[in-house]
Amino acid sequence: MAAARGWPRKLAAVAGVLPGGGGPGPVPETAAPATAALYVHWPYCRKRCSYCSFNTYVVPAVDEAAVRACLVREAQTLLRFSQVHSVTSVFFGGGTPSLASPGTVAAVLEAVAGAAHLPAGAEVTLEANPSSTSASPLAGFRAAGVNRLSIGVQSLDDAELRMLGREHTAAEARKAVEAARGLFPGRTSIDLLFGLPGQSRDAWAQRLEATLGLCDDHISLYQLTLERGTALAAQVRAGALPAPCQDLLADMYQTARNVLVATGFRHYEVSNFARKGALSTHNLSYWRADQYIGVGPGAHGRFVLRGEGSCSREARVQILEPVAWMREVQSQGHGTRSRVVLSPLEQLEELLTLGLRTDEGITHEPLFSSPAAPLGTGMLMPSPSLALGTQRWEHFSPQLSLQAVFGEPGEARALQQEGWLVLDSGGLRCTWAGLAVLDSLLPDLLWQLQRVLGAARRPSRGTLAEERAGGRGVRAVSGHNG
Incomplete structure (x- = not known):
């Protein structure tokens, strides 16, 4: 397979800081009743995994009553600030919220x-580690x-789990x-990592086969990212473990896509696969650019502070360190570290x-109603009417259409x-082939968007066509709600 690719990394909840720009001013939100998803961050773990760079803490003891009171108060405060009428989903992430x-x-x-209104049957997800998961607490x-x-x-695989520092x-x-699955x-849903140091193509195929015999109707596959400051990255940098080969990573990802789709899974997002309609409605709220409110240490949010008379969408980040966050929540009702109005x-x-x-x-x-269109690989890509719903370009750009931005030569x-x-x-959507190399497509698309809006700031590098030809992968901006 070709060497030039950008490959997916973990996205439990997207909140990365993207490049900013100019524009005529904030896009007013409509007067319709506001809805939002809610993310709740539990920052504590029993131990830190060797690859983890998320906002997690290992402490001798947790004052759960104090943390609970602060989570409750911050949720109430931010819901009041946003004047959200209905919460569409709740996701307890971490850390290890189980x-x-x-x-x-x-x-x-x-x-x-x-x-706010929490509809009956609204999706409420809890992240859990197998070491803290058994029938009794799950029933609770x-x-x-x-x-x-x-x-x-x-x-x-036990050897891989030990390398990852899992319990x-x-x-x-x-x-x-x-x-x-019984409850x-x-x-x-299960999370699975691929591209571990020393992991072979055959080993990955075996893990995938074992997973298919175990899984329910949703799988998230993430390429292991060696983040600076983690123990695993240090081992690879020191030569104690081999660095994964990019072509091998590409083959592993493509193999997984083909196997999962062939067994009835829909590849509905770069790293996520579902069958029988078991898509994660909470994570869809991020990908659709809906409002979401982040509660807890280090949580991110994107919402309008209607309670303050605002009509502008803000990016908010809560204080990272739990004790400092709790102190601020107890004093002010919320522990927001930063808030930035996002330009159009x-x-x-x-x-x-x-x-x-x-x-x-x-x-x-x-x-609208239309059939799925063949994409030249013998597979069908769902049309918008058969898929997730509108991604609301018109909501954010009522005067400049997708065709006006991306339909002209460029x-x-x-x-x-x-x-x-x-x-x-x-x-605008990726083909089956394009979805696998999205990270290497985005910089060109962002550049065209910036140029059309008159706010271009081309990075000082070669064109993406040159980079693809030269074998250099480009990662998409991504983040984690925690």
């Missing part, structure tokens, strides 16, 4: 339901209101998933970067001619 008690989850959900979480579980299996064994992972049938260009950049991660892409017009036209993108009456 280390919290069901009572903490219940208290937060009760606070949310008291401050279900009684508290959780109806979907995301289990960090990561690998079904659990492969046998414990299997037992945890079986217990979860949350059809709503148990920044909002469109986020919409482009995130929306194209889905198989639907970004639509301009309201939903980078986007070239990418369409090369078979990476489709721009038609349904909107």
Whole structure:
């Protein structure tokens, strides 16, 4: 396979800072009742995994009552600031939120339901590690209101789990998933890592086969990213472990896509696969550029502070360190570290970067009925009407259509001619081949968007065509809600 690719990295919840720009001013939000997803960050773990760079803490003891009270108060405060009418989904992430008690989850959900409408049956997801997952506490979480579980299996090989610094064994992972599926049938997702140092193509194929025999109807596959400052990255840098080969990573990813789709999974987002309609509605809110509110240490949010009379979308980040965050929540009602009004260009950049991660892409017009279009690989890409719903380009750019930005001669036209993108009456989306190399397509698309809006700031490097030809991969901007 070709050497030039950008490959997906973990996206539990996207909140990365994208390049900013000019523009005529903030895009006013409509007067329709506001809705938002809610992310709740539990920052504590029993130990830090060797690859982890997220905002997590290992402490001798946790004052759960104090943390619970602060999560409840901050959720109430930010819901009041945003004047959100309805919370569409709740996601408890971390950290290891399955280390919290069901009572903490219940208290937060009760606070949310008291401050806004929480529809019956709204998706409520809890992240869990196999080492803290058994039938008894899971039943408690279900009684508290959780109806979907995301289990960090990561690998079904004991040697790989030890290298990753995981607490659990492969046998414990299997037992945890079986217990979860018994309590949350059809709503148990598992995370799996590929591209581990020293992992062979055959080993990955075996892990994938074992996973298919275990999994429910949702799988998240993430290429291991060696983040600066992690123990695993230091081992690779010191030569103690081999660095993964880019071509091998590409083959692993493509193999997984083909195998999962062939067994009934829809590849609905770069790293996510679902069958029987088991898509994560919470994560879709990020990719659709809907409003979302982040609660807890280091959580990110994107919402309008209607309670302050604002009509501008803000990017907010909560204080990282738990003790400092709690002190601020107890004093002010919330622990926001930073808040920045996003310019129209920044909002469109986020919409482009995130929306194209889905198989639907970004639509301009309201939903319409049309068949799925063949993409030349013997596979069908769902049309917008059959997929996730509008990605609201028109909402963020009412006067400048997708066709006006990306339909004229330029980078986007070239990418369409090369078979990476489709721009038609349904909107802008990646082809089957393009979805796999999205990271290497985005810089050209962002450059064209910036140029059309008169805010271009071309990076000082070669063109993306030159980089693809030269074998240099380009990563998309991504982040993690925690």
